[in-house]
Amino acid sequence: TTALSIKDLRKVYGNGFEALKGISFEVQEGDFFALLGPNGAGKSTTLGIVSSLVNKTSGQVKVFGYDLDSQSDKAKCELGVVPQEFNFNMFEKVEDILITQAGYYGISAGEAKQRSEFYLRKLGLWDKRDEPSRSLSGGMKRRLMIARALVHQPRLLILDEPTAGVDIELRRSMWEFLQELNASGTTIILTTHYLEEAESLCRHIGIIDRGVIVKNSSMRDLLQQL
Ligand code: ADP
Numbered sequence: 001t002t003a004l005s006i007k008d009l010r011k012v013y014g015n016g017f018e019a020l021k022g023i024s025f026e027v028q029e030g031d032f033f034a035l036l037g038p039n040g041a042g043k044s045t046t047l048g049i050v051s052s053l054v055n056k057t058s059g060q061v062k063v064f065g066y067d068l069d070s071q072s073d074k075a076k077c078e079l080g081v082v083p084q085e086f087n088f089n090m091f092e093k094v095e096d097i098l099i100t101q102a103g104y105y106g107i108s109a110g111e112a113k114q115r116s117e118f119y120l121r122k123l124g125l126w127d128k129r130d131e132p133s134r135s136l137s138g139g140m141k142r143r144l145m146i147a148r149a150l151v152h153q154p155r156l157l158i159l160d161e162p163t164a165g166v167d168i169e170l171r172r173s174m175w176e177f178l179q180e181l182n183a184s185g186t187t188i189i190l191t192t193h194y195l196e197e198a199e200s201l202c203r204h205i206g207i208i209d210r211g212v213i214v215k216n217s218s219m220r221d222l223l224q225q226l
Pocket residue numbers: 012013014015054055
């Protein structure tokens with residue numbers, strides 16, 4: 001099964017800048033895929049389009065075969081997104097943030113409570129459940145973003161620079177968490193400009209540069225060529 005299929009995707013921003021020049025790539029179910037590239041290459045634009053935060057100019061995006069453009073929410077239900085910037089209500093309590101999110105997906109209150117506890121424990125935030133999110137450290141906020149993206153149990157998790165600005169210890173524990181999640185069947189796509197991060201985690205990589213995919217291969221093949 002193909003988890004994500006992107007075809008001829010183009011993005012021209014309002015100022016006329018062409019950030020994506022018709023890119024195509026696929027990510028298979030179960031894969032751990034890195035979209036790698038220098039700053040300004042188009043990584044966030046690509047993920048922004050997949051997560052419906054940015055409008056595409058043209059092209060096609062499918063998630064588990066469901067067109068992102070279709071009226072149904074099927075594509076969106078398969079997808080969990082962790083953007084770079086924190087975007088939760090800073091006054092809402094940590095646990096309530098997850099319960100509210102579960103509500104958006106029609107998950108019952110009882111189930112929402114159970115899942116919140118599960119993911120907060122997994123990500124080391126259970127002790128903070130009654131705190132407003134603004135009182136969390138940067139690393140905790142990032143973990144809360146991940147917990148929130150998982151509460152509806154998407155088959156595909158997309159993270160934009162998940163470990164940017166995160167200290168080495170937390171980076172390692174986030175890597176472990178993501179590896180475990182991937183091993184349990186969740187397809188993961190992340191963007192990074194650290195080759196080391198892609199190397200430690202990912203089986204396939206796409207390298208993007210100035211709006212063009214310049215390489216798409218397995219991590220193993222890439223390392224043999226370096
Ligand atoms: P769209 O083409 O998707 O409608 P716009 O071109 O209108 O997007 O820009 C969306 C927002 O991004 C605007 O608020 C704009 O100020 C901001 N923006 C403009 N240039 C950049 C840039 N180089 N990087 C990041 N954000 C930018």
